[in-house]
Amino acid sequence: MSVIRVLIADDSPVARDVLRHLLTREGDIQIVGEARNGHEAVALARTLAPQLITMDLSMPVMEGLAAIEEIMHTRALPILVVSDRFEAAIAGQALALGALEVMPKPALDDTESSSLLERVRLLAGVAVITRLRPRALKTYQTLAAPPTHRSLAHVVTIACSTGGPQALARLLSRLPSNFALPVVIAQHMSHGFIEGMAQWLDSLCRLPVRVASHGEVLTPATVYLAPSESDLEITFDHHFRLVESPIGALYHPSCDALLTSAAAVYGRKAIGVILTGMGSDGVQGMRAICAAGGMTLAQDEASSVIYGMNRQAINAGAVQRVASLDELPELLIATTQGSFHCGSSHS
Template sequence: MKKIRVIVVDDSALMRKIISDMINSEDDMEVVDIAKNGQELLNKISNSTPQVITLDVEMPIMDGMTALKELKRSYKNIPVIMLSSISQKGTQLTMECLESGAFDFIPKPSGAISLDINKVKDELVQKIRIACDKNITSDAIKEGKPQMPMERTYQRNYISKLKNDKIESVVIGASTGGPKALYTVITALPANLGVPVFVVQHMPVGFTKAFADRLNANSDIKVVEASENMPVERNVVYIAPGGYHMEIGLDKKIHLNLEPAIWGVRPAVDKLFISASKVYGSRIVSAVLTGMGKDGAQGTVEIKKHGGITLSEDKSTCTIYGMPKAAFETGMVDAVLPLEEIAIQIIKLVSGGGR
């Protein structure tokens, strides 16, 4: 069996050893090289021909952010998984890395030197497998002719036939690849959109504040990390905090809870979508963006049952075509759109011009 070839980059010799041992313990992957900083990685990569790279965010000589930018110039098809400590600097740099093309990230549970990093072993090896599969798929697509899903034009035409209820809210869900996708969508929304926007991005505790702050700094519309009992206002984007389900109450306030994870995640897109459908009925637009799994599919069904408008991201622009596919396969999605058209369609629907 061919093994997935991985390079591990971390400035700590102990962390390189622990991470390498975790990867090598899997039958389908192997560490083919290690590096203690970004510069050493760039010096070694041509001889190691890795399929996936795990890259520490904070390192001396050349940090993960700088190394990632260099990698994307010459080795843009090699997926990179960032490993980040949950510090103010670490979380901010991680958000920049995701915007700059990192495939995903894994939090170090206890800081730069995490002796308990085995806690995230299952998540790490799963993401390595998915990143490798995605890379192979992307290369195969590039060699052939791009496929335009047949449902896209048909479903888009369907939107014009929907009833003219005024839209009062937008809900969006995303997972793997979501930070970059959401950056594309949110930064394209106007300051005076006219409705609140609620977002669930699968992200661990400690990172959503930095994510919201970065979106806010680069968007016309206001973006905040949601908190318990926060009143819902128009022209604000609310990001669900890591570790909490976010629901919209009939009192038009945000409510957070620690109920069990759904599909292995908390916050869950389904929790948000289902609660919002009960509050806004047919006056809502939902969008399911890139991500693995099927979170958001059940919520899409509920929104459609209440008469809302449902969108999903087209496979051609997804990092992972899992969640959007699951949503589409419910038969309840009104439009399948490439990422760059999601914000355009949201604006049209909210303004009444997309029906």
């Protein structure tokens, strides 16, 4: 069994002790170094070549965001942000700079400790690329779409997990302000961080982005994120309903809950998109949309951080069209023009 080499970056000795204890308790993870600030994290990333870095955001000398940016622009490595919940507002910036995921700091008896181990093991194997200094997200040309009078008879639902925030930024930032359909997203996220992600996406997109609330009416040309604390469903009168997650549920929020409700309400006018992510959440929902006669799209392997959820949906025969991340906005815009039609699955 190969050992995963991890660098911990956190200015708190207590936090480093907790992370070291949790990560090394099963013997498959080795802590190769500990950084007390962002400057040390950048230096140790170069000399120790870890397979993954856990990064705090609030640190002296050089804060976590600056360290992430420097690492991703010099010698890119997988970065998992492990930070306090009150820093959720800047967690989106960490994702924009190249961090793969964000999660809260676990306690020794925290149930999220197992989630920490799972994510470290998964993300350590992710291939990341060194970024050019100019930030690509801000250079995407917004695609044009003609005015349309489509009503709430149509909806776009998106399922995503690991790598999803970055994929959503690239996809949503290319939709025009007159994209007439509501877009509803279930993105797996640790509790407390979804508001920060919504603020970040809102700053990038022409469409307004916000977290959905119970009883809210769906509005065209608006992007909604499901809160992580509850599952999100769409009712037959086009309102949102927040439902308590089942006990022992692995994924928060549930992609299947959202997509299945869309299939039931919208039928052949439901559009399901499944992006990068681990696990199988969303496959059942994509099946439901496909069976109802709706449109189903999946991100391809080459543009995925984790080719998991989308791969399983494709293998299950629940996907009619496989496309790169840069092709998906064009396909969604084509739906508002009535120029894209459902067909057999192909890549």
